[in-house]
Amino acid sequence: xxxxxxxxxxxxxxxxxxxxxxxxxxxxxxxxxxxxxxxxxxxxxxxxxxxxxxxxxxxxxxxxxxxxxxxxxxxxxxxxxxxxxxxxxxxxxxxxxxxxxxxxxxxxxxxxxxxxxxxxxxxxxxxxxxxxxxxxxxxxxxxxxxxxxxxxxxxxxxxxxxxxxxxxxxxxxxxxxxxxxxxxxxxxxxxxxxxxxxxxxxxxxxxxxxxxxxxxxxxxxxxxxxxxxxxxxxxxxxxxxxxxxxxxxxxxxxxxxxxxxxxxxxxxxxxxxxxxxxxxxxxxxxxxxxxxxxxxxxxxxxxxxxxxxxxxxxxxxxxxxxxxxxxxxxxxxxxxxxxxxxx
Numbered sequence: 656x657x658x659x660x661x662x663x664x665x666x667x668x669x670x671x672x673x674x675x676x677x678x679x680x681x682x683x684x685x686x687x688x689x690x691x692x693x694x695x696x697x698x699x700x701x702x703x704x705x706x707x708x709x710x711x712x713x714x715x716x717x718x719x720x721x722x723x724x725x726x727x728x729x730x731x732x733x734x735x736x737x738x739x740x741x742x743x744x745x746x747x748x749x750x751x752x753x754x755x756x757x758x759x760x761x762x763x764x765x766x767x768x769x770x771x772x773x774x775x776x777x778x779x780x781x782x783x784x785x786x787x788x789x790x791x792x793x794x795x796x797x798x799x800x801x802x803x804x805x806x807x808x809x810x811x812x813x814x815x816x817x818x819x820x821x822x823x824x825x826x827x828x829x830x831x832x833x834x835x836x837x838x839x840x841x842x843x844x845x846x847x848x849x850x851x852x853x854x855x856x857x858x859x860x861x862x863x864x865x866x867x868x869x870x871x872x873x874x875x876x877x878x879x880x881x882x883x884x885x886x887x888x889x890x891x892x893x894x895x896x897x898x899x900x901x902x903x904x905x906x907x908x909x910x911x912x913x914x915x916x917x918x919x920x921x922x923x924x925x926x927x928x929x930x931x932x933x934x935x936x937x938x939x940x941x942x943x944x945x946x947x948x949x950x951x952x953x954x955x956x957x958x959x960x961x962x963x964x965x966x967x968x969x970x971x972x973x974x975x976x977x978x979x980x981x982x983x984x985x986x987x988x989x990x991x992x993x994x995x996x997x998x
Contacts, residue, residue, distance in 0.1 A: 689949030691937070692953055692956055692985075696955060699959055703966065703967075706967060707966045711962070711963060711966045716962065718843070719962070720959060720962050721844055721848055722844070722848060725847050725851050726913075726925075727928050727929055727954045727957070727958075728932070729902055730751070730903050730906040730925065731950040731951065732902050732947060733898055733899030733900065733901070733902035733903055734747065734899060734929045734930060734932075734933050735936075735938060735945045736858070736862070736871060737797075738934075739872060739945040740874055740891075741943065742797035742942075743801060743930070744783075744797065744896065745798065745801040745802050745804075746786065746804040746926070747903045747925055747929050748809075748924060748925035749804070749806075749808035749809040749812065749922075750779045750808055750900055750904060750907065751779075751903055751904075751907040751921065752808075752812045752922050753782070753808050753815075754779050754908065754911070755907050755911040755919075756812050756815050756816045756821055756917040756919055757771075757774055757778045757815070758774070758775040758823070758907070759822065759823040759916060759917025760821055760823075762823040762824055762826060762828075763821065768828045775904055775907055775908060776901055776904035776905060776908065777904075778904065779900045779903050780897050780900050780901040781900075782808055782900050783900020783901065784893065786800055788893055791888075791889040791892050791893060812919040813920075816917060816918075816919045820919075821916060822917075823911075828908065828911060830912070831912035832845050832848075832913050847909050850905070851909075854905065855947050858902075858947050859946070862946075871891060873886055874886065874891060875944075876942065876943035877943075907922075928957065931978070931985075932951075932957060934982060934986055935952075935985045936949025936950045936953030936956075937953075937989075939989050940986065944989075953985075960977055960981070961978070
């Protein structure tokens with residue numbers, strides 16, 4: 656089969672020119688959307704370490720940043736799936752609060768720490784199941800459904816707790832994100848961090864190598880085409896929102912570990928940090944794009960900015976402005992990337 660020739664600018668037809676026109680330009684930044692944020696993470700770390708070498712560059716500070724990233728990082732794993740699907744979930748913070756209440760009440764009732772943690776995660780998963788069912792059955796946009804769920808779940812958490820904190824007996828759950836003792840420094844990070852990394856590996860492999868992951872990307876890229884191909888749209892959407900809520904429940908376990916009590920008012924606005932982490936890490940609000948690695952990099956980048964600004968003595972409002980500008984820049988770059996791809 657001959658290759659169609661095109662004018663190469665000299666009046667002569669060149670088959671090689673046609674071949675070059677059809678060959679897509681390879682870009683590491685296009686294929687690996689998390690690469691740009693990762694470079695920014697490394698560069699910013701070097702900048703803060705140069706400005707505050709005595710405090711910021713220490714191993715203790717790095718461990719603290721990783722611990723502080725864990726809750727947002729775990730929740731971002733599920734949000735990544737939701738955003739790749741082309742949806743959004745604004746109820747994450749409320750689910751985290753509800754999870755802490757359920758765990759505290761189960762511990763107070765005499766249940767084992769493991770049973771209490773699983774009970775909290777199960778309650779969170781039920782919230783996601785309802786969200787997914789409402790989105791698919793009522794055909795209401797995810798923004799509206801999860802916005803309503805945010806208020807309903809937060810109210811339910813306050814009702815269960817009688818609008819006050821719920822104390823719970825001390826257990827090994829309180830050690831998940833605690834600072835390591837001198838005899839345990841060989842672990843490098845507390846168990847909660849390793850749990851986050853293990854979940855990230857599982858989620859990343861599921862998205863990349865399973866039929867479920869391919870279906871999630873297909874629906875986010877073009878839902879109509881996915882339906883024509885025979886993909887069970889409703890089933891996949893419900894599964895994604897349920898998994899995302901369950902991971903938010905795991906984040907709730909991490910939050911309980913830090914607070915050691917159930918608090919119905921905790922994690923207000925957490926959903927914005929989680930969404931920002933996914934977007935900064937290369938996720939597209941248009942759907943069809945995103946990665947687990949990018950979400951973790953985005954979460955770590957946000958923590959690094961807050962920590963670096965704090966070490967420099969900058970006020971909290973300055974940190975919030977910087978973080979907001981980075982989010983806007985990430986979305987703008989995503990739009991620019993899509994325009995170039997369309998062109």
